[in-house]
Amino acid sequence: MQFLISGIIMGVLYCLMSLGVNFIYGIMKVINWAIGEFFMIGAYVQYLLIVTVLGPRYWYIGVFIVAFCTFFLGAFVQKILIKPMFVGMVEEKTEYATIVTIAMAILFRNLAIFIGGPYIYTPPDYAPPTRIGPLPLSGNNFIAFIGTIAILALFFYFLKRTWIGKAFQAVSQNRSGVLTAGIDVLKFDMIAFGIGTALAGAGGALLAPVILVYPLCGVIPTVRGFEIIVIGGLGSIPGVLVAGLSIGIAESLGAAFINPSFVDIYGFGLLMLILLIKPYGLFGKPERSV
């Protein structure tokens, strides 16, 4: 039972990453391979904030600031790099987006090493260890969990209840159609990208004390994030939750009952299974061509 709980917790933590990617994909049909690097940037900025100005007790302020910063960074990146795709200056779109975002990931990673050095920084704990029932839980994990749930809740509220959120849903369903409704799709693109990266950045800020802050700290979340996407289906928001939970649970159960050293493989095992049965993921939809 406790494995179930820890599985759920871990699963949820990784959802933020894939939510960011899926949301961006839903709006722009572009996969941001550099999402992990925004996570990493978030973690670094949060570390700086906490160590210099805020102190660990005000971690949530840090998260807000980080989300803000990564939002603007993302929007900026989108404007100079991604937007040209849609203004007719690029021919081979998916290829362009993939190559450019991969290059961005490399760029950011190496910038991090260059600026901050190849060290691991350990932010101070956000909160003392607690328990959930009989299960001991590190304070940081607990905070990360609560924080993630809060952000997820906020995000869903935004998506379903506010009119901007509904506009985003509309854009993801019919890009050209919304133009006639007077929506400036290009601006929405930019905002969507910003939101996606902000989600990742916030995730980085929340998880900084758990995963620790170093240049490649965005790699594992990226891998987990994409695992979730492949299982849950590209572009599907509910898929993210289902997949995230499934992976978390699969990992915990596998580690508990089969073999703890194989931890990473269980998520992938699940992935392989799903890919064979449903190549587009649980909730994914193939693109129409003709």
Add this chain to the structure above:
Amino acid sequence: MKDFGGLRAVNNVSLNIKEGEIQGLIGPNGSGKTTMINLIAGNYKIDKGAIYFSRERIDGLQPYVIASKGIMRTFQISRVFKDMTVLENMMIPALTQNQSMIKAKALAEELLEFALLTRLKDEPAKNLSGGQNMLLQIVRGFMNKNIRLYLLDEPFAGVHQIIKGVILRTIKKMNEEKGITFIVVSHELTTIQYLCHQISVLHRGEIISQGTMEEVANDPSVIDAYLGG
């Protein structure tokens, strides 16, 4: 019969076309004309019924298999291979029917000559105008040495008068000299009248009238369909 999740695009269509005929397919927007072509060409699968070509069932086959049986098609929005030259575009249907590269090239140059496109033969297709693209698309189909049926989806849409003339000339010539059968979908009724031996009118997925242009134009159900919708 073809359903699209609740929308019955084509219903109960029974269309018989004689060999060597130029058949026109007209109808108001959304009547299912392009769907018909997609069904015959193998891009869509039919839900019920069968499609026969020369006594052979062809429904359910892959588009490239159908092409090898001699059925070629064009698309409403020209699908040419943008990063390949006009000449290379032309060679493809010949190559897939196992012509040698040399023969394919020669045949391509011949056809390009006939279509007045020789000057552009080494241009990447993306540099062509819309009308030139349509012309290229159409002439390209004739490179298939087995071609017996040609499905043209709106070949005149947005095309310059001169190019339209070339297209018409080509269709007539291929029909008369090689006996190729055509199904031409178009909105341009005068052109259809000039070109086609017989006309079918499609409305809401069903054929409501068939015959020559006079017969069809005077058919009250046709008038009703175009005006009433």
Add this chain to the structure above:
Amino acid sequence: MILPFYLADYWIYALTLTFYYVIMAVTWNLLGGYTGQFSLSHHTFAMIGSYTSVLLIIKTGIPLWMSMASSWIFTAFISLLLGILCLRMRGIYLALTTWAFAEIVKTYIRMDFEFTGGDRGLNAPLFFKTMNPIPYYYLFLAFAILTIIVIAIIMRSRIGYYLRTIRNDEVAAQAMGVNTVRWKVFAFMVASVFASVAGTLYGHFTGLISPVSGDFYEMSLIIIFVVIGGMRSQAGPVVGTISVRFLAEVLKKWPEIRMIILALVVILIMRFFNGGVMEFLRQGVQRIRQRKGRNPVSGLQKMEPRQR
């Protein structure tokens, strides 16, 4: 290429490594550049090749040439399966699925250390029973040249035409009679088998294989080489690999700056100069020709002065 006899061991090794990457770049270009199947698991097949070969030797003791050949056949089979799985996928899904495949294989090799040696890697028997790098230099050079020639032949043939149509417009290609199923899988298999040959050769050259070769970093290197040199050209991947490797050696004291520069160059090229170095050269040649009075675009001869 009598160079190797004049160079220090380090440079011979560096050049040999470059030839390895040339093979990877040229073959990925066939799949990703020409056919439009943007695979993110090319490096994985090199790793599958080397691991299969080494594991076969360790577990069954068969001779080297047999284990290598078997590993290539095994890779062909795996790539056939993956190719079929990816048939219906376009662009993004293909990238995602191949990425997942790459991660799965890498993670498995890292995890199952009893069988595969995990992160510690495995010792591989050497191809030539010697530590002298010179025969390996020629081996890789020869294979690189072979690869370039084979890919060039494929692209000049009708198969090359088919592959290019698949990338341009798959639906139209099918309508023109191209068996896209067959040729997509073909491209997948050819590229992957060549990668596995390169991988096995490399494994039996360095004597040590490890899951690091399956890292996404390796794949991004290949992409960098091809993009900078020019996707969709014969010489592009070769030129790209050689020049970037050269740059990498020059800047080897500052590895991060090196990658930063490369990443920026890739971004700039994608944004402004899509065809990479080869396109840059081609346009340069065109401009020179134009200045000489002949307009290569429309084939027209120099116009009468008054018509300008």
